[in-house]
Amino acid sequence: MNSSGHILIVDDDAGVCLAARLALVSHFTQIETFNAPDGLDEVIVSRDIDAILLDMNFRPGANSGQDGLDWLDRLHRLDPSLSIVMMTAFGGVTLAVETLKRGAVDFVLKPWQNEKLIATLSAAVALTHAKREAETLRLRGAESAIRPGMMIGNAPSLSPVLRHVRRIAPTDAIVSIVGENGTGKETMAREIHRLSSRSHLPFVAVDLGTVPEAFVESELFGHRRGAFGGADADRAGRYQAAHGGTLYLDDIGSLPLHLQKRLLHVIEHQEVLPIGATKPVKVNVRLIVSSQRPLNERVEAEMFRSDLSMRLDTVRICVPPLRDRREDIPALLEHFLSLYARKHNLPRRRASGDVLKWIESYDWPGNIRELRHATERATLLLGDERLHLEDFPFLFTSRTPASEGGSYNLDEIERVAIGRAMSDFDGNITLAATALGLTRPALYRRLEKHGF
Numbered sequence: 001m002n003s004s005g006h007i008l009i010v011d012d013d014a015g016v017c018l019a020a021r022l023a024l025v026s027h028f029t030q031i032e033t034f035n036a037p038d039g040l041d042e043v044i045v046s047r048d049i050d051a052i053l054l055d056m057n058f059r060p061g062a063n064s065g066q067d068g069l070d071w072l073d074r075l076h077r078l079d080p081s082l083s084i085v086m087m088t089a090f091g092g093v094t095l096a097v098e099t100l101k102r103g104a105v106d107f108v109l110k111p112w113q114n115e116k117l118i119a120t121l122s123a124a125v126a127l128t129h130a131k132r133e134a135e136t137l138r139l140r141g142a143e144s145a146i147r148p149g150m151m152i153g154n155a156p157s158l159s160p161v162l163r164h165v166r167r168i169a170p171t172d173a174i175v176s177i178v179g180e181n182g183t184g185k186e187t188m189a190r191e192i193h194r195l196s197s198r199s200h201l202p203f204v205a206v207d208l209g210t211v212p213e214a215f216v217e218s219e220l221f222g223h224r225r226g227a228f229g230g231a232d233a234d235r236a237g238r239y240q241a242a243h244g245g246t247l248y249l250d251d252i253g254s255l256p257l258h259l260q261k262r263l264l265h266v267i268e269h270q271e272v273l274p275i276g277a278t279k280p281v282k283v284n285v286r287l288i289v290s291s292q293r294p295l296n297e298r299v300e301a302e303m304f305r306s307d308l309s310m311r312l313d314t315v316r317i318c319v320p321p322l323r324d325r326r327e328d329i330p331a332l333l334e335h336f337l338s339l340y341a342r343k344h345n346l347p348r349r350r351a352s353g354d355v356l357k358w359i360e361s362y363d364w365p366g367n368i369r370e371l372r373h374a375t376e377r378a379t380l381l382l383g384d385e386r387l388h389l390e391d392f393p394f395l396f397t398s399r400t401p402a403s404e405g406g407s408y409n410l411d412e413i414e415r416v417a418i419g420r421a422m423s424d425f426d427g428n429i430t431l432a433a434t435a436l437g438l439t440r441p442a443l444y445r446r447l448e449k450h451g452f
Helices: 014-024 040-046 066-078 093-102 114-149 159-168 185-194 213-221 257-269 295-300 306-312 326-343 353-361 367-380 410-424 429-436 440-449
Strands: 003-010 028-034 051-055 083-088 106-109 175-178 203-207 246-250 286-291 315-318
Touching (some): 003 114, 066 093, 093 106, 106 114, 159 185, 185 286, 213 257, 295 306, 326 367, 410 440, 429 440
Parallel strands (some): 083 106, 175 286, 175 315
8 A cells, every 4th residue: 555655765775775665665655765865955955755764874884873873863953853764784772772862763674574664664654744743733823822912912002992893893894904014903803703703714814915916806706717818727716715704805905996896896795706707606704904004095095996995994993003002012022932932842031121121112113023023033042041132133223323424422422332332243232342341231321321
């Protein structure tokens, strides 16, 4: 029986490679053989390999197994989920135990029994698949936890918004969400869907700003085979995919004018006409849209239909930027620190009061998305358990003053010098202090004095 699996056989003896290939070829999807491990790094990175049968010795006359152990370590660093089975003609209990300690899943002696080899590789492939499936599920869980995290907080500017969301979620009203980039508009849309009677049905999100204009109509409404060049099969649009549930259209203001009338028709009649079709398809969809600025501004600029704008603005929710809800930053930071520690299997870092003060004072032009990415970076560049100002160098570079002319104001000169040092040394307090001829405490005092 042919199993799903891509196997690499690596041995300097071409006869061994051929024998292993003949034993395995009818049992796995793909078998590749290599007479040397050179280049395996690139193979592992560029292809989906499920298991490797790796010889222990590659140099003439070698029998210590060190070559294989070195490559075992190297390949595991590239892909920890990959199952590696070691093989050698010079086996012993000590060497077998050492390979298992280093991460090999099994050890095969040459010459082998074919049944045993097939069973060993089958188990290795199954183990790889199980590891990768578990990792996929873990990452999905971590990523899905990111979205609710954006709703964390009880700042005065956010609380009424959340109350509004809870009131309108059970209805089928069209909702328009307005907010800057990174404020969590899609998260807000998902929360509305979660609290609605449609929560068990699809939530389909489309970022209209990323869809080429020529494909927007097909993306939203679908097409029939032969409707245009390249339409080789019928394709359901996102409206049909969201049937019964919620369709979220991000960056609605970028919808081309010639398609705005079509969207209005869909809203009013709850039916879509795929490109090339002659009969419309009924749809039952709750629509949520979002934009960075209110749609009426685009109406005034004659870039958006006023009748469509009125339909979409049935209920408007304005999501505040992070700078208007600084009280929520500590809770969001703690959430993301826990989230990315779990996601990357790293120790959870802690923020001191001093670091929190600087983080809260920053304006976060990228809003929660920027905070999230900054926290992930700080987690990945783990120095020790505590977060330091050096982990957030942009806190300083974003405030570095421009040097115009030759100022003789000593405070201004000092401020420019400190800003440049913090920028040049990527926010590293120790290096910047040394370059400025200051102690770390003295530099901290001056940073506070100059409002960095």
